[in-house]
Amino acid sequence: MRLKGKTVGILVGPGYEDLEYWVPCMRMKEEGAQVRVIGTQAGKTYASKSGGLTAESEVAVGQIAADRLDALIVPGGWAPDKLRRDANILQLVREMNDRGKILGFICHAGWVAASAGICKGKKATGSTGIKDDMENAGATWVDEPAFREGNLVWGRVVADIPDFCRLLVEALSA
Numbered sequence: 001m002r003l004k005g006k007t008v009g010i011l012v013g014p015g016y017e018d019l020e021y022w023v024p025c026m027r028m029k030e031e032g033a034q035v036r037v038i039g040t041q042a043g044k045t046y047a048s049k050s051g052g053l054t055a056e057s058e059v060a061v062g063q064i065a066a067d068r069l070d071a072l073i074v075p076g077g078w079a080p081d082k083l084r085r086d087a088n089i090l091q092l093v094r095e096m097n098d099r100g101k102i103l104g105f106i107c108h109a110g111w112v113a114a115s116a117g118i119c120k121g122k123k124a125t126g127s128t129g130i131k132d133d134m135e136n137a138g139a140t141w142v143d144e145p146a147f148r149e150g151n152l153v154w155g156r157v158v159a160d161i162p163d164f165c166r167l168l169v170e171a172l173s174a
Helices: 018-030 079-083 086-097 107-116 128-136 156-174
Strands: 009-012 036-039 045-048 054-056 073-076 101-104 148-150 151-154
Touching: 018 036, 018 073, 018 101, 018 156, 036 073, 045 086, 073 086, 073 107, 073 156, 079 107, 086 151, 101 107, 101 156, 107 128, 107 151, 148 156, 151 156
Parallel strands: 009 036, 009 073, 073 101, 101 151
Antiparallel strands: 045 054, 148 151
């Protein structure tokens, strides 16, 4: 239980990628972290990209401050394209980054990081579908399963979730 006493936020929105949401969520809980499910609205149920699973937000992004979280995880799927349009989400990501708190992005989640303006001069990875977007946001594209640069933890795709989760746990344990 390496993360006992830590609070980890995880964003959820319409069309989230099932495994990129549920596996890190469960992994953080397995290590003893308190996980807060954050959406654009509290108590809203979101369908996954596959439509097979749903997740309910317990808190609206505007109701949680960066200083109440040790980390924020952004799963991929189609949700990041919707989430990055919410000013409160971008503000939370910026505040977390400014405080040096752990931010985890996997697959299409890099869109949120790009829209928050935190990629310039940083390495990034994700689905190859966002490579141009990340480079246009000033990031250097890296084709690796997962890596950590400072407070940012990046994962490429579903197959890389074990590496992504391992790095999240290590970052939060430090």
